[in-house]
Structures are given as structure tokens and as C-alpha cells.
Amino acid sequence: MNEIIDFYTSALPRSPHCESRLREEIAFLEVKARETARRADCAYEKSLARTYSALLAARRAELARLARH
Numbered sequence: 001m002n003e004i005i006d007f008y009t010s011a012l013p014r015s016p017h018c019e020s021r022l023r024e025e026i027a028f029l030e031v032k033a034r035e036t037a038r039r040a041d042c043a044y045e046k047s048l049a050r051t052y053s054a055l056l057a058a059r060r061a062e063l064a065r066l067a068r069h
Helices: 002-009 018-039 043-068
Strands: none
Touching (some): 018 043
């Protein structure tokens, strides 16, 4: 799980496609967070839902930082 968090919390390399990549990741994480939270009935699934939500917040913050520059 730590590898996933490290991947999603590290900054993406700057490129012309950076913003579109972030938007794609955000869309993916929104669906995963929603689906996982809806069906979460055990501690593992609840933890996974929280992880997806945290990753989603991190990617949204990164997109906001990118937009400011």
C-alpha cells in the first residue's frame, strides 16, 4: 500500500500532458473512492476507501498547484 501512496503523492514530471494526466487520474480515483466507499463492509475496504479519498485529495491539490503556475 505504501508504494501506491508514494506513487500518487510524488509530483508528476512536467510535460505538456501533465494536466490531462492529472485529470485522468482524478476521474479514476473519484470512481474508485465512490465505489469502494459504497460497498465497504469490512475494515480493509473502509481503509481502502479512505486511501482512495486521500490520493484523490493529493491529486486535486497537485492540479491546483499546476494551474497556479
